[in-house]
Amino acid sequence: MQRVHGSVKANSGDLLRALAVAGQGIIFQPAFIVGTEIASGNLVPILEAFEPLPRTACAIFPSNRFIPAKVRALTDIIAAELAANGRARASEKSVIDQAVSVSEST
Numbered sequence: 001m002q003r004v005h006g007s008v009k010a011n012s013g014d015l016l017r018a019l020a021v022a023g024q025g026i027i028f029q030p031a032f033i034v035g036t037e038i039a040s041g042n043l044v045p046i047l048e049a050f051e052p053l054p055r056t057a058c059a060i061f062p063s064n065r066f067i068p069a070k071v072r073a074l075t076d077i078i079a080a081e082l083a084a085n086g087r088a089r090a091s092e093k094s095v096i097d098q099a100v101s102v103s104e105s106t
Contacts, residue, residue: 017043028052057082
């Protein structure tokens with residue numbers, strides 16, 4: 001495997017998009033950041049069959065505190081969205097449910 005090395009590191013999708021449009025390299029960004037540029041032809045998708053490794057998301061709650069309904073609602077929405085998009089594995093969802101259950105029981 002060959003690593004790509006460059007002179008710019010950024011955690012801003014907007015900055016990375018601008019650099020790619022200026023011809024300064026390739027980027028891996030979500031459609032909501034690069035969709036307009038792809039539609040206009042300013043950027044061209046490459047490696048479309050590439051599937052990145054899944055990332056882990058954890059919801060950690062203090063076990064000695066009440067979890068506000070809006071926090072529980074947010075974690076439920078995130079878990080449902082991940083599951084609907086095929087991004088959550090059963091074990092990951094059960095870990096979220098266990099973490100919430102443990103927090104709620106104390």
